[in-house]
Amino acid sequence: MTSDARHSLPTHDVLNQPPVRGDLDLWASDPVLQNVAGARSSILRNYGADLGRAAVRDMAREANFHSPELVLFDQGGRRLDEVRFTHSYHHLMQLSQSSGYAAVAWSDLPNGHATHAAMVYLASQVEPGHCCPLTMTYAAVPALAANEEIASIWVPRLTEWNHDSSIAPIASKKSATLGMAMTEKQGGSDIRANTTTATRDGDHWRLRGHKWFCSAPMSDGFLTLAQTPGGLTCFLVPRWLDGERNAIHLMRLKNKLGNRSNASAEIEYHDALAYQLGDEGAGVRTILEMVHHTRLDTAMAPAGLMRAALSEAHHWVSHRSAFQRRLIDQPLMRIVLADLVLDWEGALTLGMRVAQAYDGHTPEDKAFARIAVALAKFLNNKRCPVVVVEAMEVLGGIGYVEDTPLPLLYREAPLNGIWEGSGNVICLDILRTLTRDPLAAQVLQAELEAATGVNRHYDAALRDHRARWTNIPPEAEARWFAERTAQLLTASQLIRQAPGPVADGFVASRLTGNNGRIPGSVSGLDTGALLARLG
Numbered sequence: 148m149t150s151d152a153r154h155s156l157p158t159h160d161v162l163n164q165p166p167v168r169g170d171l172d173l174w175a176s177d178p179v180l181q182n183v184a185g186a187r188s189s190i191l192r193n194y195g196a197d198l199g200r201a202a203v204r205d206m207a208r209e210a211n212f213h214s215p216e217l218v219l220f221d222q223g224g225r226r227l228d229e230v231r232f233t234h235s236y237h238h239l240m241q242l243s244q245s246s247g248y249a250a251v252a253w254s255d256l257p258n259g260h261a262t263h264a265a266m267v268y269l270a271s272q273v274e275p276g277h278c279c280p281l282t283m284t285y286a287a288v289p290a291l292a293a294n295e296e297i298a299s300i301w302v303p304r305l306t307e308w309n310h311d312s313s314i315a316p317i318a319s320k321k322s323a324t325l326g327m328a329m330t331e332k333q334g335g336s337d338i339r340a341n342t343t344t345a346t347r348d349g350d351h352w353r354l355r356g357h358k359w360f361c362s363a364p365m366s367d368g369f370l371t372l373a374q375t376p377g378g379l380t381c382f383l384v385p386r387w388l389d390g391e392r393n394a395i396h397l398m399r400l401k402n403k404l405g406n407r408s409n410a411s412a413e414i415e416y417h418d419a420l421a422y423q424l425g426d427e428g429a430g431v432r433t434i435l436e437m438v439h440h441t442r443l444d445t446a447m448a449p450a451g452l453m454r455a456a457l458s459e460a461h462h463w464v465s466h467r468s469a470f471q472r473r474l475i476d477q478p479l480m481r482i483v484l485a486d487l488v489l490d491w492e493g494a495l496t497l498g499m500r501v502a503q504a505y506d507g508h509t510p511e512d513k514a515f516a517r518i519a520v521a522l523a524k525f526l527n528n529k530r531c532p533v534v535v536v537e538a539m540e541v542l543g544g545i546g547y548v549e550d551t552p553l554p555l556l557y558r559e560a561p562l563n564g565i566w567e568g569s570g571n572v573i574c575l576d577i578l579r580t581l582t583r584d585p586l587a588a589q590v591l592q593a594e595l596e597a598a599t600g601v602n603r604h605y606d607a608a609l610r611d612h613r614a615r616w617t618n619i620p621p622e623a624e625a626r627w628f629a630e631r632t633a634q635l636l637t638a639s640q641l642i643r644q645a646p647g648p649v650a651d652g653f654v655a656s657r658l659t660g661n662n663g664r665i666p667g668s669v670s671g672l673d674t675g676a677l678l679a680r681l682g
């Protein structure tokens with residue numbers, strides 16, 4: 148057994164420093180998650196306890212410190228096109244896959260998408276990078292339904308509760324992961340501008356072209372888009388073939404701001420073998436099945452990042468003193484943290500409500516999932532960087548140092564707002580959905596209306612919102628409209644699910660004009676009740 152670290156040093160005693168946190172239980176210490184995901188507690192209880200162990204958090208640090216290595220050739224000059232990861236990364240993949248991260252939504256267990264969403268939230272608190280390949284694996288399953296033969300081979304392996312990192316064709320693997328290679332240099336979000344071409348070769352196709360961003364390039368396959376005679380079409384490109392490697396060349400790994408444990412690459416297809424998914428010319432419609440499900444994860448992950456940052460800040464202020472008082476007892480510190488709690492709890496509660504809609508089977512459920520997930524992604528990701536940087540400021544200089552998790556969280560904070568469509572793309576999608584899908588507009592209004600009659604300030608804000616935008620707003624007002632609608636939708640969930648101080652505090656500080664724009668620029672919050680939400 149290791150003895151405690153020395154605190155009496157030759158030049159000074161180490162005083163007024165919070166204790167090392169040790170093992171954490173991310174489920175047991177989170178009353179908000181327990182409230183919004185209680186029906187799924189059996190899986191989440193174990194996963195939260197495992198993720199919070201100090202040994203696992205150390206593995207997360209190692210996976211981010213030792214970045215993936217690109218290995219293009221073997222010693223004889225033959226192409227490998229491989230990325231190699233640390234043992235810690237593979238341990239995290241095994242922990243998450245064996246817990247059902249990518250598979251539980253497609254199992255026979257109830258509330259599978261909501262369980263998956265809560266796992267995204269938990270994993271993002273510890274090591275967000277390994278979430279990327281697992282999120283895409285989860286999201287690819289419905290897209291593969293466009294080709295029954297392909298689905299029969301791939302889906303059982305994508306939904307296996309196990310991690311298999313072996314380099315082998317799909318038929319030889321116990322489990323598999325699936326990535327995405329969609330954007331190109333000249334188009335970005337305008338994927339209809341893609342120039343990668345597909346040429347028919349018997350019962351399959353050959354792809355030639357460059358992809359600007361391929362997430363998780365060691366996945367066993369990729370969903371990708373290419374031009375055929377019939378137009379832009381969706382394909383499954385296997386990574387490994389029988390007896391040879393598919394002609395997928397890794398050009399370089401992206402030197403990203405964050406998400407360092409996960410490799411992202413530029414790739415080229417050199418007549419790579421591919422299988423068609425869906426009809427020729429229907430590539431966007433086919434791959435949108437995958438995008439719709441990745442969007443759920445990009446709405447949930449920022450809630451996890453916010454939770455992790457606030458947990459660190461709360462631990463710090465609970466054990467640190469200044470001016471003869473604990474920081475947690477100082478009014479200005481309390482109001483700042485209480486204000487940030489509202490962002491985190493609102494993001495988590497709205498995200499889990501959206502996930503429940505993914506579990507639904509009615510047309511109303513599906514319509515609500517389409518519009519609400521876009522609103523949740525937009526608002527949650529706009530608030531996440533603000534919360535993380537304020538939490539870092541709470542710690543002061545030590546929060547800016549890699550000895551704490553705050554730098555990792557800070558680097559990760561912008562990612563989900565960029566991935567799968569940045570803010571403007573999401574806002575335009577919101578307007579497009581409300582214009583083209585009357586049912587989405589109806590169920591959204593019903594969800595907002597369901598919270599009326601409890602908080603008069605919410606009721607007034609909803610009336611003002613409807614009076615301001617009697618029709619779909621012009622494009623230039625899309626962000627204003629999306630923000631306000633998402634705030635109202637969040638408030639509607641908190642009014643019905645959260646304690647009074649949380650719901651009332653959110654409405655007063657987000658939907659009325661009697662506050663500033665900087666966290667902590669608000670009065671009247673029940674700081675004791677809000678800080679208690681941090682566990």
